Every structure is written in C-alpha cells, then in structure tokens.
Amino acid sequence: MNYLKQLILSSTTILVMGCETVAPWDRDVLARPEMQLSTDPMGDALFEQVYLSKEASSGGYKTAGGGCGCN
Amino acid sequence: MKLKIHRFTAMGCPCELRFYGKKEIEIENAFSECVARTKEFEHKYSRYLDDSVTTTINRSAGKNRTTIDQETFALLDYAQVCFELSNGFFDITSGTLRQCWNSQITELPSQIQIENCRSRIGWEKVTYSQTEIFLPVKGMELDFGGIVKEYAADALVASARENGVEFGLINLGGDIAMVGPQADGSPWNIGIVHPAIKGATIATIELGSGALTTSGGYERFIEIDGQRYSHLLNPKTGFPMDSMLSATVIADQAVVAGSITSIALLNNEKEGLRWLENSKLPYLAITKNLDCLGTLARTD
Amino acid sequence: MKKTDPLLALTTAALSLPVFAGTPPTEKEISLRASSYEEDDISKTSVLSGSPERYKIDKTHFRLLTPLGSDWSTEINTSQEVMSGASPWGTFSGSDEQPSLIMSGATIRDKRTEVAVSITNYQDDASYGVTLGTSREDDYKSRSISLSAGWDLNNMSTLGIGFSFSDDDIEPTDAEKFGRIQQAKKQTRSFSVSWTQIINANSLLFSGLTYTNKEGFLSDPYKLRDTRPDKKTEWAASLKYRIFIDSKNAALHLNYRLYNDGFGINSHTVNAEWHQNISSRWKISPRIRYYSQSQADFYLDADDFSLPKTVNQSSDHRLSGYGAITVGIQMNYDLSGWKIKIGFDRYISDNRYGHDSSRHSHPALLDFNLTSLGIEYKF
Numbered sequence: 069m070n071y072l073k074q075l076i077l078s079s080t081t082i083l084v085m086g087c088e089t090v091a092p093w094d095r096d097v098l099a100r101p102e103m104q105l106s107t108d109p110m111g112d113a114l115f116e117q118v119y120l121s122k123e124a125s126s127g128g129y130k131t132a133g134g135g136c137g138c139n
Numbered sequence: 140m141k142l143k144i145h146r147f148t149a150m151g152c153p154c155e156l157r158f159y160g161k162k163e164i165e166i167e168n169a170f171s172e173c174v175a176r177t178k179e180f181e182h183k184y185s186r187y188l189d190d191s192v193t194t195t196i197n198r199s200a201g202k203n204r205t206t207i208d209q210e211t212f213a214l215l216d217y218a219q220v221c222f223e224l225s226n227g228f229f230d231i232t233s234g235t236l237r238q239c240w241n242s243q244i245t246e247l248p249s250q251i252q253i254e255n256c257r258s259r260i261g262w263e264k265v266t267y268s269q270t271e272i273f274l275p276v277k278g279m280e281l282d283f284g285g286i287v288k289e290y291a292a293d294a295l296v297a298s299a300r301e302n303g304v305e306f307g308l309i310n311l312g313g314d315i316a317m318v319g320p321q322a323d324g325s326p327w328n329i330g331i332v333h334p335a336i337k338g339a340t341i342a343t344i345e346l347g348s349g350a351l352t353t354s355g356g357y358e359r360f361i362e363i364d365g366q367r368y369s370h371l372l373n374p375k376t377g378f379p380m381d382s383m384l385s386a387t388v389i390a391d392q393a394v395v396a397g398s399i400t401s402i403a404l405l406n407n408e409k410e411g412l413r414w415l416e417n418s419k420l421p422y423l424a425i426t427k428n429l430d431c432l433g434t435l436a437r438t439d
Numbered sequence: 440m441k442k443t444d445p446l447l448a449l450t451t452a453a454l455s456l457p458v459f460a461g462t463p464p465t466e467k468e469i470s471l472r473a474s475s476y477e478e479d480d481i482s483k484t485s486v487l488s489g490s491p492e493r494y495k496i497d498k499t500h501f502r503l504l505t506p507l508g509s510d511w512s513t514e515i516n517t518s519q520e521v522m523s524g525a526s527p528w529g530t531f532s533g534s535d536e537q538p539s540l541i542m543s544g545a546t547i548r549d550k551r552t553e554v555a556v557s558i559t560n561y562q563d564d565a566s567y568g569v570t571l572g573t574s575r576e577d578d579y580k581s582r583s584i585s586l587s588a589g590w591d592l593n594n595m596s597t598l599g600i601g602f603s604f605s606d607d608d609i610e611p612t613d614a615e616k617f618g619r620i621q622q623a624k625k626q627t628r629s630f631s632v633s634w635t636q637i638i639n640a641n642s643l644l645f646s647g648l649t650y651t652n653k654e655g656f657l658s659d660p661y662k663l664r665d666t667r668p669d670k671k672t673e674w675a676a677s678l679k680y681r682i683f684i685d686s687k688n689a690a691l692h693l694n695y696r697l698y699n700d701g702f703g704i705n706s707h708t709v710n711a712e713w714h715q716n717i718s719s720r721w722k723i724s725p726r727i728r729y730y731s732q733s734q735a736d737f738y739l740d741a742d743d744f745s746l747p748k749t750v751n752q753s754s755d756h757r758l759s760g761y762g763a764i765t766v767g768i769q770m771n772y773d774l775s776g777w778k779i780k781i782g783f784d785r786y787i788s789d790n791r792y793g794h795d796s797s798r799h800s801h802p803a804l805l806d807f808n809l810t811s812l813g814i815e816y817k818f
Contacts, residue, residue: 097641097683099451102690102714102722105635105645105679110472110500110813111769111782113516118476118809124732124757125698125706127629127649127675213456220452224445290456300509394456395449402445418446 140306140322145170149177150185150288152312158299159306159322169302173295177311180291184283186234193281201277212269214286221286221398222262228405229398230262232274233374234282240361240372240379247363253377260374289352289397292316296393313353316393320347334384334425342387342423344435350393354400355385355425371404383408386415387423387435396420466817468504472780473497474811478524481540485802487531489542493805494524507558514557522549527803529663530754532741538754540802543661551576564591572605581607599633599647611660623656642682649675658753664742665753673700689715703736704758707794710765722771726784727764733795734760740799756801762792767809780813 097103106112120126143166145156156173160166185191196205207215221229236256239248259278266273274281288311295309299318307318308327320326326347330340334355344351354371361368361379368379386403390396399418403411408426415422415433423435478493485491500518507513525542532538555572565588572583585603592598607625614621633647651673658667677696684691692712699705710728717723735758737751746752767784786807790800 098637098643099447100683100690102716102724103643103681103683105681107692107714107724108769108780110470110502111780111811113500114472114474114498114809114811118807119730122757122805122807123706123730123763124700124702124704124735125675125696125708125730127631127651127673127698210456217452217456220448224448293453293456297509390446390450392450392453395446395453398449399445414445419444420446 141166142322143167143170145174147174147177149174150181150284150291150312152288154312155310156295156299157308157310157327158304158318160304165303169299169304169307172298172302173309176294176298177291180287180294184287186280186282186284193283196272196274197280200274200279204271204273206270207267207272209269211272212267214283214290215267215272217394217398218262218283218286221402224398225402225405227262228374229285229402230260230374231281231283231285232262232265232279233260233372234280234284235259235278236372236374236377239377240368240370242361244361245363257374257377285401286394286397288312289314289316289350289393292350292393314350314393314397315346315352316350317346317348331385331387331423335429341425342431342435344387344389344423346389349389349391350396351387351389352393352396352400353385353387354397354404369404373405380405381407383411384425384427384429386411386425388415388418389421389435467506468502468815468817470502470813470815472500472502472811472813474500474809477808479806481542481802485537485539487539487541489528489540490525491542492525493807494522494526496520496522510561512559512561514559516553516555516557518553520551522551523547526661527756528661529742530740530756530801530803538741538799538802541663549577551579565589570603578610578612579607580610581605595637597633597635599631599635601629601631601633603627603629607655609656609660614660619660620656623660625653625655625657627654628652641685642680644681645677645679647677647679649673649677651675659755662753662755664744664746664748665755666748666751667702667737667753668751671701673698675699687715689713698732702758704732704734705795706730706732720773722773724769724771726767726769728766729762729764729792731762731793731795732760733793734758734797738797740797740801754801756803756805759790759801759804760793760795760797761788761790761801761804762794762796763788764792776817778813778815778817780811780815782809782811782813784809 101107140159140161141163142157142159143163147154154177156170158166158169160169182188183191184193186193188194192207192211199205218231239252239256259276264275292309292311292314293316296316296318299307299309305319306322309316309318315329317327326345329344329346329351331342331344331353333339333341360370369382371380371382372378373380382404386400388396388399390399399420403415403424406414412424412432415424421435422433424432426432476496478495480493481491483491498518498520500516502514502516504514505512524547526547527540528543529541530538531541551574553572553574555570557568557570559566559568568587570585574581583603583605585601587599587601589597589599605627609623609625610621611619613619629649629651631647631649633645635643635645637643653671655669657669657671659665675696675698677694680693682691692714694710696708708728708730710726712724712726714722714724735753737753738758739752739754742754743752763786765784765786767782769780769782772779786809788804788806790796790804
C-alpha cells in the first residue's frame with residue numbers, strides 16, 4: 069500500500085503549493101449546493117449500503133458504523 | 140414568559156433590547172452581556188476614542204503599519220467585498236469627505252477643497268494582511284461605521300442566545316436583528332420611519348427571524364441655500380449621492396442587510412433600485428418622489 | 440467584473456466574520472426518502488434448483504437535522520427495509536463447465552430497521568461529532584459508535600479524522616435445520632483521515648484514507664460451503680474533485696476509490712456526476728459509475744465438496760472478479776423550502792467488464808434497478 073499512500077500525499081501537496089488563496093468575496097461558487105462534497109446525504113447513504121452489500125469493497129467515504137446481514 | 144425592554148445609547152444612536160425570558164434575572168443578565176458587548180465594539184472601532192483600533196490605524200496613516208487582530212482583518216475583508224460589489228462606491232476610506240460636507244458648512248465646498256479630500260480617499264490604495272494594515276497617504280482615515288453597527292447587532296443575537304434568550308430583538312439605532320419571534324411565536328411589528336414626516340411610519344413589516352436594516356439620507360442631510368444634500372457621499376466625485384430616499388432590506392444577517400441597503404443608497408436612484416432587485420431579498424425602497432417600491436411595499 | 444450574486448457573495452463573506460465562523464445549521468431539515476431496489480431475475484438456465492427470483496428491497500428513510508442553540512446540532516436517521524427474494528446457496532460446476540446455481544427455495548421476507556443519532560459541536564475553526572447507531576433484522580443485530588473531528592486551516596484546507604467501532608451479532612435463521620452456525624459475533628474497527636483542499640474559487644479536491652479491521656465470523660452462513668478467515672484488514676483511498684463550470688452553469692463531480700483487502704481483493708471505483716442547473720427550481724444530474732474488482736484468494740468458481748470445511752473457500756459471486764457499470768439520473772425540484780428528488784439508476788455487472796476477471800462469469804452476478812423518491816423541507 070506504500071505506493072498508494074505516496075501518490076495521494078504527493079498529489080495533495082502539489083495542489084496545496086499551487087493554490088491561490090480564495091478571498092471571501094469569491095467563495096459564492098464554493099458555497100453552492102451542487103459544489104459540496106455530498107450533495108444528497110440520503111442518496112449517498114442508499115448507494116453506500118447497496119454497494120456495500122452487493123460488492124466486495126467498502127469505505128473511502130467516511131467512517132460509518134452499522135452493519136447488515138448482507139446477502 | 141416576561142417581556143423586558145432595555146434602552147441605552149451606544150455608537151451615537153438610541154439602542155433597544157427587547158427580550159422574553161422565564162426569569163427576570165436571566166433577562167437582566169442577557170441585557171448586561173449585550174450592553175457590555177456593544178460598548179466593547181464601540182470602544183474598539185469608534186473614530187472618536189483615542190485608543191480605539193480605528194484611531195490607532197488612522198494616526199499611522201502615511202507613516203507606518205499597524206498591527207491588527209483576527210476580527211479587524213475579517214472586517215477589512217468584508218469591507219473589500221462591499222467595495223468590489225459596489226464598484227468602488229462603498230469605500231471605508233471615504234469618511235474624510237466629511238471635512239467638506241458636514242452640518243457646519245454654510246456654502247458649497249470649493250473644487251480645491253474637494254480634491255484635497257479626495258486625494259486622501261481610495262480603498263484600493265490600502266494594503267493589509269492577516270496581521271497588519273497600512274494607509275499610505277497622510278490624512279487617510281478608515282471608518283468602520285458602515286459595518287460595525289450591523290455586525291454588533293449580529294453579535295448581540297449570539298450573546299443573547301448564549302444567555303438563554305430565545306425570543307427577542309436587538310435594535311441598534313434602526314439596525315434590527317432578531318433573536319427570535321415573540322414568545323407566542325408571532326412576529327414583531329417593525330415600523331419603517333417616514334422619510335419626510337418625523338415621527339410617522341410609512342410601512343409596517345412583520346419579522347420573526349433574520350435582520351432588517353434601513354439606509355437613508357432623510358435623517359441626516361445638509362441644507363445649503365434651500366437645497367438638501369444627502370449625507371452619503373460619492374467617493375468618486377466628492378459630492379453627495381443623488382439616490383433614492385431610503386432603502387430597507389431583510390436578510391439573515393444584519394451585516395449583510397446593512398451592506399445591501401448602504402450600497403443601494405450609494406447609487407443613483409435607478410441603479411439603486413436595480414441593485415435591490417438583483418439582491419433577491421425582500422426590500423422597500425422610497426424614491427425621491429416618495430413612491431414606495433419593492434416586495435415589502437404596502438399602502439399605509 | 441465577474442457576474443457575482445451579491446447576496447451570496449456578501450453572505451459568504453459575512454460568514455467568515457468571527458461571530459459567524461464555524462456556524463452550525465440555522466434551519467431545521469426534515470426529509471423522507473422511499474426507494475425501491477429490484478434485481479433482475481436470473482436466467483432459468485443457470486438455476487439447478489430453487490427460485491430464480493432475485494432480491495427486492497423497499498426502503499423508507501427518515502431524517503431530521505436540527506440546530507441546538509448556537510454551537511450544536513443533532514441529526515436523527517431512521518430507516519426500515521423490507522426484503523424479499525431468493526439467494527444463492529451454492530454454485531455447481533455443470534456438465535459443460537459453466538457454473539450453475541442452487542438457490543434458496545422459498546423467498547425470504549425479512550425486515551431491517553436502523554436508527555442512528557448524531558450530535559455535532561461547532562467551534563470557530565473546528566467541529567466534533569459523535570454518532571450512535573443500531574440496526575436489527577431477524578438474523579442480525581448491530582451496534583455502532585463513531586467519532587469524527589474536523590479542523591479548518593487558514594480557510595483553504597480542512598483536516599478530518601474519524602474512528603468507528605461496530606459490534607455485530609449473527610443468528611442465522613433455520614440454523615439447526617440446515618446445519619448452520621447458531622450464533623456468531625463480528626467486530627469492525629475503522630480509522631480514517633481526510634484532507635479537503637480548496638484549489639481556487641471554482642474547484643476543490645478531497646482526499647481520504649480509511650483503514651478497517653474486521654474480526655469474527657466473516658463468512659456467509661447461508662451458503663452450503665463458505666469459510667472465510669476470521670480476520671480481515673481493508674484499505675481504501677479516495678479522491679473527490681469538484682469543479683464549477685461557469686459557462687454551462689453546472690458542476691462536475693469526479694470520484695475515484697482504490698480498495699485493497701486481506702482477502703486478496705483489490706478494486707477500482709470511478710464515478711462522475713454532472714449537476715446541471717436548469718432554472719432556480721430545476722436541477723438535473725446524470726451520473727455514471729464504473730466498478731471493477733479482482734477475485735478473492737480463496738474464491739472458487741464452483742463449490743468443491745471434497746475440501747474440508749475448515750479450509751477457506753467461497754463461491755460467493757461477490758468475491759469473484761468482475762466489473763459493473765451503473766448509469767443513472769436524478770432530478771431535483773426546489774420550491775421555497777421544499778425539495779423533491781427523483782432518482783433512477785441501472786446497474787449491470789459482468790465478468791468481462793473487470794480488470795482482473797475470474798475465468799467464468801458467475802451466474803449470480805446481478806443487474807438491478809434502483810428508484811428513489813425523496814421529499815425534504817427546511818424551516
């Protein structure tokens with residue numbers, strides 16, 4: 069998993085260095101609902117549960133508790 | 140639920156706190172907190188007090204940088220937003236124009252006097268960072284008056300809530316912010332003062348949450364040779380604005396409402412009306428002809 | 440000058456003022472979502488015995504989010520699912536070497552209920568939250584707790600960490616009748632760290648890393664032959680990119696997740712969504728997802744009854760190597776505080792779509808339709 073961690077760290081470091089500070093008056097776009105990381109929490113929860121029980125992968129979104137007797 | 144009203148003076152205006160509470164002692168505590176906080180703001184940003192942040196910054200104009208704190212930096216950033224959105228008309232350095240236009244003058248200022256004042260205006264000339272600010276021209280002055288009163292109203296809402304008040308309103312010289320509706324859930328009735336007739340109401344607005352501010356040149360005007368001039372000055376020409384009589388707006392935060400109404404009055408009447416429409420907020424605009432326009436307009 | 444919405448610009452700037460920083464929600468939100476999940480029936484030729492009818496799940500989810508004072512908020516989620524359908528018991532190698540299934544006979548009707556309560560505290564530049572959850576169905580009980588914290592650094596980046604723990608009890612139905620394990624336990628611990636970076640006024644990037652450790656009974660008790668290790672570690676790394684395209688008045692979402700676990704499965708998930716604003720009321724978002732996983736170390740195309748039960752083995756299609764594509768669309772309608780959301784998605788899987796596929800396409804690889812309807816109200 070080492071190469072993967074390195075990849076994530078380096079991609080985010082490059083971006084941090086390349087970011088211009090965004091002044092408060094330019095943040096109207098970032099505040100838009102369609103620009104949020106999660107635009108539909110209930111919809112996200114539904115998909116997470118479906119894919120968790122029907123595929124072999126999970127996680128990466130957040131740490132979520134709760135299990136299911138997935139069949 | 141008891142209702143108590145506390146009146147006091149701060150920032151040169153009559154202020155009022157109306158809070159509901161179960162116990163008198165709780166309401167009194169909330170009053171004291173709010174008054175103390177208002178005095179703190181006044182002390183920090185008043186142009187008239189010797190050791191305020193504003194006076195300290197203004198004294199160093201043309202000489203050296205002044206250190207500022209996080210809150211002042213945030214207010215400067217906010218002033219920058221207003222400057223940009225108003226195309227430079229909302230300029231917190233334009234206070235020096237008051238030296239040309241004030242209640243003492245008996246005749247129109249000369250072009251030389253105006254140019255003198257205007258040479259010391261220009262937010263775009265100011266440089267600031269998270270920790271410092273520098274006014275490059277001697278005699279330049281910052282005036283937070285257009286922002287701090289409304290910001291204080293929002294801060295008082297937070298203070299009141301922290302002290303357990305759920306139903307109440309804050310009124311700082313006409314800038315009103317709601318802690319909550321009246322105790323029975325009904326909204327407060329707010330009367331908008333008639334721009335021409337002292338003591339009369341031109342419209343009544345019901346408000347249970349959010350904030351309401353009014354900007355207008357009707358209360359403070361300069362009269363010379365029978366002509367009335369607005370106290371709101373155009374930083375680009377050096378002359379008073381020729382705008383609508385007053386604008387009232389409702390927004391979630393008093394500081395936002397205050398900026399929208401101020402900028403509306405820093406435009407000629409037509410542009411000001413268009414600005415209010417564009418803000419998509421409920422508004423009441425009173426034109427020079429005393430026409431009431433806007434979503435809050437009601438025949439009274 | 441850029442055409443800016445003045446109200447939005449001022450409000451956003453105002454929210455940076457100390458009085459407003461770290462503002463919790465100011466409005467209450469109440470939402471209801473009903474969804475219907477329906478798998479395509481298996482082709483009868485793949486079924487040796489049992490019902491070819493696959494799973495159908497109808498779910499109702501209720502959510503309430505409310506501020507508590509000026510620094511706190513709480514969220515309650517509760518949902519109920521009704522499930523029915525047959526599920527695969529075992530996979531047999533047919534005479535033509537194509538595997539075929541033995542399905543459970545009667546369709547199962549099971550109900551699952553889940554409740555989760557969260558509380559969040561907001562500071563000037565940080566927020567802290569805790570969530571307690573429980574879920575219950577006829578054969579499965581779960582209790583969980585999760586903690587999370589987020590820190591806002593210089594208004595351009597956010598660091599997040601999270602931890603969760605869940606304790607589950609499994610009590611398979613008809614255990615004695617079918618010789619299944621009667622009672623078992625499973626515990627899951629998970630840690631995550633994330634970094635959200637604002638790149639410029641129109642875009643941002645999220646990156647996250649999650650480590651999970653599972654211990655206990657990890658096998659499928661309803662399969663004729665299914666033995667999995669009693670420990671499993673999982674790593675998941677994800678990137679999420681958001682960019683707003685002014686000229687189109689739309690936002691593009693791109694997500695990627697890389698996954699790897701101790702069973703030998705690694706997977707890639709890529710998804711893209713296009714959030715198109717049509718008017719101030721209508722929004723339409725088409726979406727597409729591509730998924731591909733490799734097979735588990737102990738995966739077998741078909742059950743081998745000569746292997747001792749203690750040896751790790753499974754013919755569960757979910758452990759095979761395959762790929763899947765989901766295509767969907769969502770429509771949102773907003774009207775003064777009310778929101779209506781309608782979504783439709785179609786998922787198809789096949790071992791030919793994968794990056795590291797199993798030799799044979801598992802007959803239980805499923806296709807499904809997912810429809811959902813939601814109503815939300817902010818007040």
